[in-house]
Amino acid sequence: xxxxxxxxxxxxxxxxxxxxxxxxxxxxxxxxxxxxxxxxxxxxxxxxxxxxxxxxxxxxxxxxxxxxxxxxxxxxxxxxxxxxxxxxxxxxxxxxxxxxxxxxxxxxxxxxxxxxxxxxxxxxxxxxxxxxxxxxxxxxxxxxxxxxxxxxxxxxxxxxxxxxxxxxxxxxxxxxxxxxxxxxxxxxxxxxxxxxxxxxxxxxxxxxxxxxxxxxxxxxxxxxxxxxxxxxxxxxxxxxxxxxxxxxxxxxxxxxxxxxxxxxxxxxxxxxxxxxxxxxxxxxxxxxxxxxxxxxxxxxxxxxxxxxxxxxx
Amino acid sequence: xxxxxxxxxxxxxxxxxxxxxxxxxxxxxxxxxxxxxxxxxxxxxxxxxxxxxxxxxxxxxxxxxxxxxxxxxxxxxxxxxxxxxxxxxxxxxxxxxxxxxxxxxxxxxxxxxxxxxxxxxxxxxxxxxxxxxxxxxxxxxxxxxxxxxxxxxxxxxxxxxxxxxxxxxxxxxxxxxxxxxxxxxxxxxxxxxxxxxxxxxxxxxxxxxxxxxxxxxxxxxxxxxxxxxxxxxxxxxxxxxxxxxxxxxxxxxxxxxxxxxxxxxxxxxxxxxxxxxxxxxxxxxxxxxxxxxxxxxxxxxxxxxxxxxxxxx
Numbered sequence: 001x002x003x004x005x006x007x008x009x010x011x012x013x014x015x016x017x018x019x020x021x022x023x024x025x026x027x028x029x030x031x032x033x034x035x036x037x038x039x040x041x042x043x044x045x046x047x048x049x050x051x052x053x054x055x056x057x058x059x060x061x062x063x064x065x066x067x068x069x070x071x072x073x074x075x076x077x078x079x080x081x082x083x084x085x086x087x088x089x090x091x092x093x094x095x096x097x098x099x100x101x102x103x104x105x106x107x108x109x110x111x112x113x114x115x116x117x118x119x120x121x122x123x124x125x126x127x128x129x130x131x132x133x134x135x136x137x138x139x140x141x142x143x144x145x146x147x148x149x150x151x152x153x154x155x156x157x158x159x160x161x162x163x164x165x166x167x168x169x170x171x172x173x174x175x176x177x178x179x180x181x182x183x184x185x186x187x188x189x190x191x192x193x194x195x196x197x198x199x200x201x202x203x204x205x206x207x208x209x210x211x212x213x214x215x216x217x218x219x220x221x222x223x224x225x226x227x228x229x230x231x232x233x234x235x236x237x238x239x240x241x242x243x244x245x246x247x248x249x250x251x252x253x254x255x256x257x258x259x260x261x262x263x264x265x266x267x268x269x270x271x272x273x274x275x276x277x278x279x280x281x282x283x284x285x286x287x288x289x290x291x292x293x294x295x296x297x298x299x300x301x302x303x304x305x306x307x308x309x310x311x312x313x
Numbered sequence: 314x315x316x317x318x319x320x321x322x323x324x325x326x327x328x329x330x331x332x333x334x335x336x337x338x339x340x341x342x343x344x345x346x347x348x349x350x351x352x353x354x355x356x357x358x359x360x361x362x363x364x365x366x367x368x369x370x371x372x373x374x375x376x377x378x379x380x381x382x383x384x385x386x387x388x389x390x391x392x393x394x395x396x397x398x399x400x401x402x403x404x405x406x407x408x409x410x411x412x413x414x415x416x417x418x419x420x421x422x423x424x425x426x427x428x429x430x431x432x433x434x435x436x437x438x439x440x441x442x443x444x445x446x447x448x449x450x451x452x453x454x455x456x457x458x459x460x461x462x463x464x465x466x467x468x469x470x471x472x473x474x475x476x477x478x479x480x481x482x483x484x485x486x487x488x489x490x491x492x493x494x495x496x497x498x499x500x501x502x503x504x505x506x507x508x509x510x511x512x513x514x515x516x517x518x519x520x521x522x523x524x525x526x527x528x529x530x531x532x533x534x535x536x537x538x539x540x541x542x543x544x545x546x547x548x549x550x551x552x553x554x555x556x557x558x559x560x561x562x563x564x565x566x567x568x569x570x571x572x573x574x575x576x577x578x579x580x581x582x583x584x585x586x587x588x589x590x591x592x593x594x595x596x597x598x599x600x601x602x603x604x605x606x607x608x609x610x611x612x613x614x615x616x617x618x619x620x621x622x623x624x625x626x
Contacts (some may be wrong), residue, residue, distance in 0.1 A: 022335060024357075042336075043583045044582075044583055046581065090400070112390050263620055266585050266620055267585075267620055269618035270356045270357055270361065270584060270585040270586070271583060271584060271585065272579050272580075272583040272584065272585060276565075303583035307576055307579055307580055307624070307625045308626055310622050310623045312620045313621055
């Protein structure tokens with residue numbers, strides 16, 4: 001288990017490599033939500049998502065000896081880009097195992113950051129096997145995208161920073177996939193803001209965290225079906241206990257709700273966010289009584305979308 | 314003619330009503346442009362565009378007597394929304410003449426700000442006749458979208474502000490349509506930064522300013538054809554002499570260049586900008602030698618786009 005001090009240390013460590021992203025507000029969205037929302041915009045983070053914070057903390061925590069053979073991960077999405085960029089900043093190789101069907105935009109981004117890509121079949125087993133083979137061959141150090149305390153501490157720096165940028169929130173809300181962002185956010189919020197509520201936001205079509213949380217039993221994500229492609233994975237082993245301890249409730253939202261919220265953020269806030277980033281707003285608009293009249297800090301996870309896709313009708 | 318003092322006064326007058334918008338940078342776009350670009354993001358301005366600055370200055374410059382019957386303009390685009398919002402802040406009616414074929418998104422936005430809409434045929438003659446009839450009936454005061462010194466001074470506050478937010482630029486670049494933004498920007502830049510170059514950016518398919526500037530003879534915009542729908546109009550009578558005096562050069566860009574630049578801004582900067590806002594970047598990418606190694610302040614005009622349109626392949 002880690003604590004606020006680990007997040008503060010992480011922030012100290014990565015401060016000069018990351019962007020201190022802005023906190024934006026929108027009067028029209030506040031009016032719709034019936035609450036005062038403060039959006040911490042990690043879509044403006046380097047590599048386009050909060051994932052760079054954790055990747056940076058993991059990479060810059062390694063000793064010279066530990067990092068000498070490079071780092072390796074498996075990811076189809078934002079963590080792949082984030083680790084490739086963080087590794088390039090320490091001049092070490094990043095071996096990225098990606099499923100053969102990963103989006104060409106994300107593959108190009110990983111290559112752009114100098115990542116060395118190994119493709120595999122699009123199953124968790126194939127990813128893990130391929131990563132093991134790459135590590136055996138290269139001696140690289142494995143970095144898990146979320147089930148890792150250095151990663152959790154790094155992701156927690158987004159909320160840590162935001163708390164210092166805005167008025168004290170009544171509620172902090174973040175999306176939940178593997179739980180890296182949520183667990184880091186929850187520690188940062190609960191250990192520094194007495195009385196704050198921490199709420200997780202999850203698509204109904206990928207509600208394994210919701211089921212795990214309310215049954216207090218880890219439950220895998222089986223055939224998740226949601227547009228929020230950053231939130232498909234099951235909770236990590238290190239993330240789940242933190243979430244049980246520090247999260248007050250998990251809310252879910254519908255698919256049309258996610259698209260609607262995403263469109264609102266593009267249209268009213270003029271920011272490009274990915275579907276996963278819109279899940280908190282979708283939950284707020286579908287459960288307004290929970291948020292009525294409150295100050296809410298919203299962690300906006302990222303902005304990596306394929307713009308050739310026709311997102312809105 | 315107006316001067317820097319008028320822009321400073323305008324900034325004083327409207328300061329508490331407008332957003333002081335951020336200046337953003339992008340390492341990847343800098344690398345492509347071979348220059349250091351500082352984007353003044355008026356897409357984050359109230360009503361989604363720089364137009365609110367001028368509208369606000371015009372409306373808040375009126376005496377109680379002058380404003381008593383409200384204000385009127387004709388616009389199919391951002392100025393309609395801007396004037397409706399500014400008028401609502403002084404609790405006076407805004408009569409907005411819009412062409413029958415105006416985008417439903419823009420019509421809804423004007424209505425959302427409380428504007429009273431009169432539809433007309435989509436010709437300049439019909440717009441002017443309808444506005445004249447509305448003014449005769451209501452006694453409202455006409456506010457021209459760009460050919461007006463209060464408007465020019467208001468639009469100049471974007472550059473005025475940006476110059477105080479960033480390092481001293483070598484070049485300031487803004488798009489040109491009617492010339493309100495360009496003439497205000499040029500005064501703000503030339504009268505406060507010795508040695509600065511002011512460059513205007515225009516679509517090749519609507520290059521009336523280019524032709525007017527280099528022939529030193531006002532030339533109308535006839536059948537303009539460009540995706541940059543904010544830049545279709547001819548230069549205003551008050552704007553042209555300022556542009557002749559203070560602008561160093563006008564560059565043009567192609568239609569594919571505009572779409573490419575717009576996509577880069579959405580994809581790399583994670584901001585939603587309208588095509589007109591991408592015209593300066595398109596010109597920089599198509600004329601790189603002009604900007605090589607320079608610090609360039611780029612005025613990003615607005616972010617009001619119809620998201621149901623499929624913008625990118």
